[in-house]
Amino acid sequence: MKKHNFSAGPCILPEEVLNKASQAILNFNNNNLSLIEISHRSEPFINVMNEAKSLVRELLNIPTGYSILFLQGGASLEFLMTPYNLLSLNGTCGYINTGIWSKKAIHEAKSIGTTLIIADSSDKNYSYIPENINSQEQLDYLHYTSNNTIYGTQFKDYPKTDSILVCDMSSDIFSKKIDVSKFGLIYAGAQKNMGPAGTTLVIVKDNILGRTGRKIPTMLDYTTHINKDSMFNTPPVFSIYVSMLTLKWLKGKGGVEYIEQINNQKAQKLYEEIDRNVLFKGLVKDKDRSNMNVTFKLNNKELESVFDSLCKTVGINGLKGHRSVGGYRASLYNALPLKSVEVLVKTMQNLEKNNK
Amino acid sequence: MKKHNFSAGPCILPEEVLNKASQAILNFNNNNLSLIEISHRSEPFINVMNEAKSLVRELLNIPTGYSILFLQGGASLEFLMTPYNLLSLNGTCGYINTGIWSKKAIHEAKSIGTTLIIADSSDKNYSYIPENINSQEQLDYLHYTSNNTIYGTQFKDYPKTDSILVCDMSSDIFSKKIDVSKFGLIYAGAQKNMGPAGTTLVIVKDNILGRTGRKIPTMLDYTTHINKDSMFNTPPVFSIYVSMLTLKWLKGKGGVEYIEQINNQKAQKLYEEIDRNVLFKGLVKDKDRSNMNVTFKLNNKELESVFDSLCKTVGINGLKGHRSVGGYRASLYNALPLKSVEVLVKTMQNLEKNNK
Numbered sequence: 001m002k003k004h005n006f007s008a009g010p011c012i013l014p015e016e017v018l019n020k021a022s023q024a025i026l027n028f029n030n031n032n033l034s035l036i037e038i039s040h041r042s043e044p045f046i047n048v049m050n051e052a053k054s055l056v057r058e059l060l061n062i063p064t065g066y067s068i069l070f071l072q073g074g075a076s077l078e079f080l081m082t083p084y085n086l087l088s089l090n091g092t093c094g095y096i097n098t099g100i101w102s103k104k105a106i107h108e109a110k111s112i113g114t115t116l117i118i119a120d121s122s123d124k125n126y127s128y129i130p131e132n133i134n135s136q137e138q139l140d141y142l143h144y145t146s147n148n149t150i151y152g153t154q155f156k157d158y159p160k161t162d163s164i165l166v167c168d169m170s171s172d173i174f175s176k177k178i179d180v181s182k183f184g185l186i187y188a189g190a191q192k193n194m195g196p197a198g199t200t201l202v203i204v205k206d207n208i209l210g211r212t213g214r215k216i217p218t219m220l221d222y223t224t225h226i227n228k229d230s231m232f233n234t235p236p237v238f239s240i241y242v243s244m245l246t247l248k249w250l251k252g253k254g255g256v257e258y259i260e261q262i263n264n265q266k267a268q269k270l271y272e273e274i275d276r277n278v279l280f281k282g283l284v285k286d287k288d289r290s291n292m293n294v295t296f297k298l299n300n301k302e303l304e305s306v307f308d309s310l311c312k313t314v315g316i317n318g319l320k321g322h323r324s325v326g327g328y329r330a331s332l333y334n335a336l337p338l339k340s341v342e343v344l345v346k347t348m349q350n351l352e353k354n355n356k
Numbered sequence: 357m358k359k360h361n362f363s364a365g366p367c368i369l370p371e372e373v374l375n376k377a378s379q380a381i382l383n384f385n386n387n388n389l390s391l392i393e394i395s396h397r398s399e400p401f402i403n404v405m406n407e408a409k410s411l412v413r414e415l416l417n418i419p420t421g422y423s424i425l426f427l428q429g430g431a432s433l434e435f436l437m438t439p440y441n442l443l444s445l446n447g448t449c450g451y452i453n454t455g456i457w458s459k460k461a462i463h464e465a466k467s468i469g470t471t472l473i474i475a476d477s478s479d480k481n482y483s484y485i486p487e488n489i490n491s492q493e494q495l496d497y498l499h500y501t502s503n504n505t506i507y508g509t510q511f512k513d514y515p516k517t518d519s520i521l522v523c524d525m526s527s528d529i530f531s532k533k534i535d536v537s538k539f540g541l542i543y544a545g546a547q548k549n550m551g552p553a554g555t556t557l558v559i560v561k562d563n564i565l566g567r568t569g570r571k572i573p574t575m576l577d578y579t580t581h582i583n584k585d586s587m588f589n590t591p592p593v594f595s596i597y598v599s600m601l602t603l604k605w606l607k608g609k610g611g612v613e614y615i616e617q618i619n620n621q622k623a624q625k626l627y628e629e630i631d632r633n634v635l636f637k638g639l640v641k642d643k644d645r646s647n648m649n650v651t652f653k654l655n656n657k658e659l660e661s662v663f664d665s666l667c668k669t670v671g672i673n674g675l676k677g678h679r680s681v682g683g684y685r686a687s688l689y690n691a692l693p694l695k696s697v698e699v700l701v702k703t704m705q706n707l708e709k710n711n712k
Contacts, residue, residue, distance in 0.1 A: 003388050007395050010593060018381055018390050025378040032359050032671075034374050036552035036598070039363050039674060072428040072554070073575060076589035080573045104574075111573055191590055196392035198428070198554045198592035217436045217467055218460075219429060233432035234547055236554035237366060238594050242392070315388075318395060 004340035007318030008149055008293060009171065010191040012335045017245045024241065035241055040234050045241075049230060052244035059247060059256050060173075062180045062203060067226045069202040070240050075170045077220075078187040078200060079105040082166055083112035084220050085204075086141045086185065088212040094118040094135055096144040096159060099126040099151055100324065101168060105143060118142060119159075125325070126151045128285035139163040140212075141184060147172035149192075150322040152295030152329060153288045158182050164208055172292050173201065174250060175334055176260040184208045192292070193334045195243030198236040250334065259334050266332045266341045267291040273345045277352050279303065283327060297327030303355055310347050319344075360696035363674030364505055364649060365527065366547040368691045373601045380597065391597055396590050404597050405586060411603035415612050416529075418536045418559060423582045425558040426596050431526045433576075434543040434556060435461040438522055439468035440576050441560075442497045442541065444568040450474040450491055452500040452515060455482040455507055456680065457524060461499060474498060475515075481681070482507045484641035495519035496568075497540060503528035505548075506678040508651030508685060509644045514538050520564055528648050529557065530606060531690055532616040540564045548648070549690045551599030554592040606690065615690050622688045622697045623647040629701045633708050635659065639683060653683030659711060666703050675700075 005012040028035035029044050038045060053068045062068070071077070082105070087093045091113065095106045097120040109115040116137060119130035126148060135142050141164040147154040149171045158165065164184035173188040180186065184205045191197040204222050218224050224232050250259060271289060274280045274296045283295040298304055311319055321327040330344060361368040384391035385400050394401060409424045418424070427433070438461070443449045447469065451462045453476040465471040472493060475486035482504060491498050497520040503510040505527045514521065520540035529544040536542065540561045547553040560578050574580050580588050606615060627645060630636045630652045639651040654660055667675055677683040686700060 001388060005389060005393055007393065010393055010396060010590065012393050013390065018392075021392075022378045022381040025374055025381060032357060033361060033673065034369065036374075036377075037361055037363065037366055037368050040366060040553065072430070072592075073433070074428070074589045077429070077575050080575055108574060111571065189590060196594055197396065197590045198595060215467065218464060219433050219436055233430045234366065234545060234553045236428075236592060236595065238552055239554060239592065317389065 001315045003315045003317045004343050005317045005336065006330045006332075006340070006344070008322070008329060008331045009333075010197050011318075011331055011333050013195070013242070013246060014249045014335045017242060017249050020245050021242045036238055040231060040237055045237060048241050048244055049235070052240055052247065055244060055247035055251060056201065056203070059251060060178060060180055060203070065207065066180065066203055066205050067222070069204070069222065069225045070230045070235060070243070071200045071202055071225060072198070072236055074189045074197075074200055075101065075168050075187060076104065078168070078202070079108040080112075081220050081222065082141070082143065082185065082187075083109040084214065084216050085209060085222050086164065086166065086212065087113045087214070088140055089113075089214055091140040091212070092116055092138065094137060094139040094142040094163065096120070096130060096133060096142070097122060098129060098145050098153060099148040101148070101170070102145045105145070105168060109143070126153065127283060129153050129155055129288040133159040135159065135161040135163060137163075141166045143167070147290055147292050149293050149331070150325060151284060152290045152293045153284050154290035154292065156287070172290075174247070174256060174259070175263050175292055177256050190239055190243050193246075195246050196239050198239030199243060201243075246335075262338065263291050263332060263334065266336065266338055267294060269338075269341050269345060270294050270330060270332070273348050277348050279352050279355060280348060283325065292332060294330045294332060295321060295325060295327060297321070303351065306355070307347075307351050310351055314343055314347055316344060316347065357671045359671045359673045360699050361673045361692065362686045362688075362696070362700070364678070364685060364687045365689075366553050367674075367687055367689050369551070369598070369602060370605045370691045373598060373605050376601050377598045392594055396587060396593055401593060404600055405591070408596055408600035408603065411600065411607060412557065412559070415603060415607060416534060416536055416559070421563065422536065422559055422561050423578070425560070425578065425581045426586045426591060426599070427556045427558055427581060428554070428592055430545045430553075430556055431457065431524050431543060432460065434524070434558070435464040436468075437576050437578065438497070438499065438541065438543075439465040440570065440572050441565060441578050442520065442522065442568065443469045443570070444496055445469075445570055447496040447568070448472055448494065450493060450495040450498040450519065452476070452486060452489060452498070453478060454485060454501050454509060455504040457504065457526070458501045461501070461524060465499070482509065483639060485509050485511055485644040489515040491515065491517045491519060493519075497522045499523070503646050503648050505649050505687070506681060507640060508646045508649045509640050510646035510648065512643070528646075530603070530612060530615070531619050531648055533612050546595055546599050549602075551602045552595050554595030555599060557599075602691075618694065619647050619688060619690065622692065622694055623650060625694075625697050625701060626650050626686060626688070629704055633704050635708050635711060636704060639681065648688060650686045650688060651677060651681060651683060652686075653677070659707065662711070663703075663707050666707055670699055670703055672700060672703065
């Protein structure tokens with residue numbers, strides 16, 4: 001039985017992408033060599049890298065003046081690279097704290113220089129997005145996390161600021177239209193809407209680099225990777241290839257505009273059921289609800305084991321909430337079909353029927 | 357036609373490993389989910405990580421007191437992590453310079469603290485390994501590169517030192533027996549004898565850490581990754597899985613002792629032909645010749661195009677020398693069958709027959 005995969009990440013990828021990736025492991029481009037046993041400096045892989053970059057540029061409608069990089073180390077290494085590359089020696093940076101990932105980013109920035117918390121939703125276990133953020137401070141940059149996977153909150157608008165805007169978009173990039181021109185730096189671990197774990201997408205405005213007066217270690221310097229076209233050292237070949245396939249799939253579907261509509265439908269359907277069904281309750285402020293990660297719980301904890309086994313029966317996978325929040329979390333990333341949401345909704349209704 | 361893949365890295369992997377990896381992309385462990393769409397915190401992947409670590413421990417006969425990590429960023433990030441973790445605030449570290457990779461490691465160490473060059477073979481374009489290295493200096497550690505992929509040189513013995521010994525073994529780990537107890541830190545990018553690009557193996561002696569007095573950024577601190585069992589952040593799932601498969605294959609073959617014999621045979625056969633054949637010449641000092649990367653050239657450059665097309669005819673791939681050295685380079689990593697070397701030798705003999 002094919003699973004309904006609601007995993008929060010690494011997460012579901014399109015079936016046709018998995019088929020092509022599987023084939024490329026055996027024989028890439030009909031060249032009788034595996035994708036993972038060719039030189040990253042060979043033409044076939046350079047073509048993959050170029051196609052991946054050009055798909056990113058096209059799908060997100062990226063203006064000129066921005067570089068696109070595929071790096072390693074996940075968002076966690078970007079937490080360090082951001083202040084290294086953008087925080088000047090005597091400067092100040094600002095962060096919006098909307099959860100564990102923001103906190104980790106803040107921790108790294110503090111180890112590099114002066115770091116202000118501009119807004120914070122920790123008082124209610126990050127169950128909302130701070131309102132009316134309007135940072136007036138003189139900041140080298142303002143950093144936020146667009147979607148908070150663990151809690152199920154999501155920014156519906158860009159924070160207002162005169163500073164360079166930096167965003168960790170790991171869990172909602174490519175899920176909806178964004179205006180890249182508003183940002184100095186965007187980064188995202190691949191393992192949600194882009195591909196398998198192992199590579200990090202970085203979109204950086206070239207003219208914000210080289211201004212800090214800071215000595216940056218080679219591998220942490222965006223300029224190193226820009227100058228070498230993400231091939232300063234051996235790139236994570238497989239992860240970049242599968243990301244390219246996934247972006248191609250997205251383009252074929254109709255791009256970000258199309259998938260945003262489907263993602264809205266999926267989220268709406270599930271939130272409607274959570275609000276309608278007397279057994280369930282959403283966990284975050286209505287207007288800040290994420291379209292990617294839907295968090296909810298059973299009002300009666302004793303029904304959990306019944307619901308869990310109903311879910312198992314129909315092939316639902318990865319619905320357990322994060323340990324710091326509890327309850328359930330349904331991740332509705334791009335590759336998750338509407339059908340899977342319908343199966344989940346039906347299962348919630350069946351539970352209600354038998355337990356009114 | 358199946359290729360004879362002499363690529364310097366990413367390089368040939370065992371066929372049965374490629375078959376299993378391809379299958380796991382479609383359906384991992386018969387669970388109807390792809391390997392690359394499950395949570396890294398799920399039991400199936402935790403089992404993969406544990407098996408990979410235990411295979412490393414067994415194959416290299418690692419004593420207690422060492423941690424085994426699977427990280428990201430390649431050897432290039434280890435160049436930075438090494439001094440961060442091991443060079444004390446007012447201390448000195450030593451490096452043996454045997455090529456471009458050593459030089460890059462030295463560059464990063466210099467950006468962190470006082471760095472001495474203990475020995476150096478740059479005077480003859482790194483065509484030999486410096487002799488009688490016996491570092492008496494008070495060093496926090498002594499670093500060397502065990503095999504120099506670009507030039508085709510390899511250390512046949514461990515440098516003598518009273519300091520902590522650190523080694524970049526990216527291109528010869530798992531190719532021969534080593535005595536891990538002689539080392540404080542060993543690291544290796546996966547993409548030669550271990551698996552696909554995208555993960556880095558680190559073997560570190562626990563009691564050498566935490567001594568520098570240095571503040572280390574979270575992601576660059578080995579202790580972070582030791583404490584979280586290489587899962588501080590999302591690990592490169594696919595690269596670790598395929599590394600595990602490759603190590604399992606090696607164990608099935610008879611382990612490092614067995615493969616060392618085969619590797620010796622392969623190298624001997626090719627070096628014998630280089631020395632015998634009047635058209636060819638080896639590029640490095642005889643006693644320092646690498647068993648992993650065999651560098652050689654044609655005495656008559658005009659024969660290159662003839663030789664290249666002969667190679668192409670029989671399916672030989674990846675034989676071009678590195679641009680800084682020229683000529684040819686045959687990489688004889690673990691997964692390359694003896695048969696491929698025989699085909700190469702035969703091709704060299706055919707060239708000689710027609711061009712005496």
